[in-house]
Amino acid sequence: MNTTLNTNGEVKPNLHVKLGNVEFKNPVLVASGTFGYGAEAKQFCDIEGLGGVVTKSVSWKPRMGNSPRRIVETASGMLNSIGLANVGVDTFVKEKLPYLAKFDTKIIANIAASSMEEYRDVLEKIEANAVPNLAGYEINISCPNVKDGGLSFGTNVERTEELTTLLRASTDRLLIIKLTPNVTSVAPFAQACERAGADAISLINTLVGMSIDIYTHEPRLNTVTGGLSGPAIKPIALAQVYQARKACSLPIIGIGGIVSAEDAIEFFIAGATMVQVGTANFVYPDAGVRVAAGLEKYLQQQKIAEVTELVNTLRVKAELKAAGW
Amino acid sequence: MTSSSVPSVVTQRRILAPGLVTLRFRNPNVAHNTIAGQFVNILPKAGFSDPMLRRPFSVYWTQGDEAEIIIQEHGRGTGILANTREGEILDVLGPLGRPWMFDSADYMTAVLLIGGVGVASMPLLTRKFELDEVPLHTFYGARTSSLIARDHLANVHIATDDGSEGFHGSNVMLLRSYLESGKLESPKIFACGPTGMMRAAQSLAAEFSIPCEVSLETEMACGIGICQGCPVRTEESVFAVTGRRYRLACTDGPSFKAEEIVL
Numbered sequence A: 001m002n003t004t005l006n007t008n009g010e011v012k013p014n015l016h017v018k019l020g021n022v023e024f025k026n027p028v029l030v031a032s033g034t035f036g037y038g039a040e041a042k043q044f045c046d047i048e049g050l051g052g053v054v055t056k057s058v059s060w061k062p063r064m065g066n067s068p069r070r071i072v073e074t075a076s077g078m079l080n081s082i083g084l085a086n087v088g089v090d091t092f093v094k095e096k097l098p099y100l101a102k103f104d105t106k107i108i109a110n111i112a113a114s115s116m117e118e119y120r121d122v123l124e125k126i127e128a129n130a131v132p133n134l135a136g137y138e139i140n141i142s143c144p145n146v147k148d149g150g151l152s153f154g155t156n157v158e159r160t161e162e163l164t165t166l167l168r169a170s171t172d173r174l175l176i177i178k179l180t181p182n183v184t185s186v187a188p189f190a191q192a193c194e195r196a197g198a199d200a201i202s203l204i205n206t207l208v209g210m211s212i213d214i215y216t217h218e219p220r221l222n223t224v225t226g227g228l229s230g231p232a233i234k235p236i237a238l239a240q241v242y243q244a245r246k247a248c249s250l251p252i253i254g255i256g257g258i259v260s261a262e263d264a265i266e267f268f269i270a271g272a273t274m275v276q277v278g279t280a281n282f283v284y285p286d287a288g289v290r291v292a293a294g295l296e297k298y299l300q301q302q303k304i305a306e307v308t309e310l311v312n313t314l315r316v317k318a319e320l321k322a323a324g325w
Numbered sequence B: 001m002t003s004s005s006v007p008s009v010v011t012q013r014r015i016l017a018p019g020l021v022t023l024r025f026r027n028p029n030v031a032h033n034t035i036a037g038q039f040v041n042i043l044p045k046a047g048f049s050d051p052m053l054r055r056p057f058s059v060y061w062t063q064g065d066e067a068e069i070i071i072q073e074h075g076r077g078t079g080i081l082a083n084t085r086e087g088e089i090l091d092v093l094g095p096l097g098r099p100w101m102f103d104s105a106d107y108m109t110a111v112l113l114i115g116g117v118g119v120a121s122m123p124l125l126t127r128k129f130e131l132d133e134v135p136l137h138t139f140y141g142a143r144t145s146s147l148i149a150r151d152h153l154a155n156v157h158i159a160t161d162d163g164s165e166g167f168h169g170s171n172v173m174l175l176r177s178y179l180e181s182g183k184l185e186s187p188k189i190f191a192c193g194p195t196g197m198m199r200a201a202q203s204l205a206a207e208f209s210i211p212c213e214v215s216l217e218t219e220m221a222c223g224i225g226i227c228q229g230c231p232v233r234t235e236e237s238v239f240a241v242t243g244r245r246y247r248l249a250c251t252d253g254p255s256f257k258a259e260e261i262v263l
C-alpha cells in the first residue's frame, strides 16, 4: 500500500485531509485550551503552518475560572484545573474570531456549556457571526474541572445523543463531539454521536487526577482533583481512539500526549484522521508546526504519498480480532 | 517571523553560595531586547519527560550578546538547571512578561525592596535608574550575609534575619524607619521577594500612601498566556471596574500595582 514516489524524494507528500467537506492543509490541530485564541502564541508559532486552531472553550457568559492553584506538574504530564476561564461568546465573536480570520488556516470553535440551550445559543451566536475560515465546532462535553460543565452530558449516552441531535439542526458546518475518557467504555458514546449526525468525534479530553502535598496533607490543586494531560496519558488516549475506531465509522480526531510526529503517526495508525497537540504547546509554542514538519519527513522517508494512507492501518492478527481485541 | 525557543550555550557558571548560582548564556535576542522585570522560560530537560515544563527566571543581567540568570535551588527543575556546566546548551524562551513600570510619573525616588532571590530582576532595574539619574535606595533582606548577591546594585541597605550583616531584622522594618524619618523624597517601592515580604510592602505603601509595585513568582506552565494557569486575584475595586477576577502573572505581570491585587 505504500505508494512509490517517482523522483528522488523531490515530490512532496500530500498532508491534506478532508473532514466532511472541509479541506485542512495538514492533519495537525492545536487543542482547545492550550493555544488561547491564537493571538497569544502568534509571536512564537507560525499559525499558518497548522492544519487549524481549536479555540479555548467558550461559554455564553465570560467565566472567571477557578481559584489558584490551577496547575501542577506530574510525571511526564500535568494536572490542570483552569475551570473553563474564557471571554464569553460576545467577546469571542467581536474580537477573537475576526482576529483568527486573518490567518490562512481553519478555525474550530470549541463550546462548553451547562445546559442544552446554552450549547445551542452559543453555537448559533457564532454561526451568525461566522468568518470564512470557520470550519466548524467542537463540543466540549468532557471538562472535568467545573461542576456545572458538560461532563454531565459526556458521561451519559442519552444526553450525548440528544445534545448532538439538537446542535446538528443548528449548523451545516463540522460538528465534532469531544469525548471524555472518564467513562467505562467510549464505544457507546461514539455510536451515539454517529446516530445523531455528528461529523466527527475527538478524544480524549483530560483524565481525572490528583496530587497531594505530603507535608500539609492538602491537595495541590485548589479543586482537589484536576485533569491530567501530556505524554503520561498517550497510551490511554491511543487505546480509546482504537476502541472508538472499532465502534463507529465516524472520522476521529486523536488527542492526548502528542508531542512528536511519531506520536501523531501512532494515532493515525490506530484510526485517527487528524490529531490535536495540546500540552506540548506549553513547552514549545510551535509544537504543532513541528509535528506537521516531522510528519512530512516521515512520509517522505517511507515513500508514502498521502498522509491519509496511514489512517486505520493497525495490523492485528485475524484470530485476535475475532477474539475481540 | 516567529521567535521560538533558542539554544543558548552556557558561557559562565558562578556559585555565589550553597544552592545559589548564576548562569551566563549566549542569546542575542534576550541580551538585546530584555527590559528590566522581564523573564525567560528555560527547559530543565529535553524530551517532554520528567520534569517536563519550563521554569521561569528573571533576567538578572545582560551584556553584549549574553544574558545571565540567578538560580536558587528549590526543587528538581532548578536543581538540574543549577548544575548546568559551561559549554552545555540551555533551551531558552524569552524575553517574556511586562517590564517593571519605571516610567510612571508618580515618584522621584526609587526604592528597591528585595527579599532573597527576589534580587533577580533588580540589577537591570538599577542600571535603568542609574542611566536615567533617578535617585535610588535598595533595601535588601536576606536570611544571612553569605546569601546576598551583591553585583550590579546601588545604594544598598542590608538587613539580615540573623544579624550577620547590617540591620538585624527585616528589610521592611528598615524601610519603615526611612519612611518615618522622611529621608526618602516622593518614593515608589519596587518589591520582589517572599509573599510575606510583599504583603508587608503592600500595607506599608498603603499606610504611607506611596506607589508600590510587586513582582510575583506564580507557578507557570507556559509563560506566554496560553494555559491560564497563573492567575493573580484582583482587588474588589479593580474587579468592579474591569470585571476581571484574575490577571495572568505571565502576560499581565509578573509585576503588578500593589493596590490592585490580592496576595
Ligand SMILES: Cc1cc2nc3c(=O)[nH]c(=O)nc-3n(C[C@H](O)[C@H](O)[C@H](O)COP(=O)(O)OP(=O)(O)OC[C@H]3O[C@@H](n4cnc5c(N)ncnc54)[C@H](O)[C@@H]3O)c2cc1C
Pocket (backbone or CB within 6 Å): A073, B039, B051, B053, B054, B055, B056, B057, B058, B059, B069, B070, B071, B072, B073, B074, B075, B076, B077, B078, B079, B117, B120, B121, B216, B217, B218, B219, B220, B254
Ligand atoms: C516571573 C518569575 C521569575 C522568577 N525568577 C526567578 C529567579 O530569577 N531565580 C530563581 O531562582 N527563581 C525564580 N523564580 C522561581 C522559579 O521559577 C521556581 O523556583 C522554579 O520554577 C521551581 O522549579 P523546581 O522544579 O525547582 O521546583 P518544583 O517545586 O519541583 O516545581 C514544580 C512546579 O512548580 C512550579 N513552581 C514551584 N515553585 C515555583 C515558584 N516559586 N515560582 C514559579 N513556579 C514555581 C515549577 O515551575 C514547576 O512547574 C521565578 C518565578 C517566576 C514566576
Ligand SMILES: Cc1cc2nc3c(=O)[nH]c(=O)nc-3n(C[C@H](O)[C@H](O)[C@H](O)COP(=O)(O)O)c2cc1C
Pocket (backbone or CB within 6 Å): A031, A032, A033, A034, A056, A057, A080, A082, A084, A110, A140, A143, A178, A204, A205, A206, A228, A229, A230, A231, A233, A255, A256, A257, A258, A276, A277, A278, A279, A280, B227, B228, B229
Ligand atoms: C491547561 C489546559 C486547558 C484545557 N482547556 C480545555 C478547554 O477549555 N476545552 C477543552 O475541550 N479541552 C481543554 N483541555 C484539554 C485539551 O484540549 C486536551 O484534550 C488534553 O489536554 C489532552 O491532550 P494533551 O495531552 O495533548 O494536552 C485543556 C487542557 C489543558 C492542559
Ligand code: FES
Pocket (backbone or CB within 6 Å): B219, B220, B221, B222, B223, B224, B225, B226, B227, B228, B229, B230, B248, B249, B250, B251
Ligand atoms: S503561565 Fe500559562 S497563562 Fe500564564
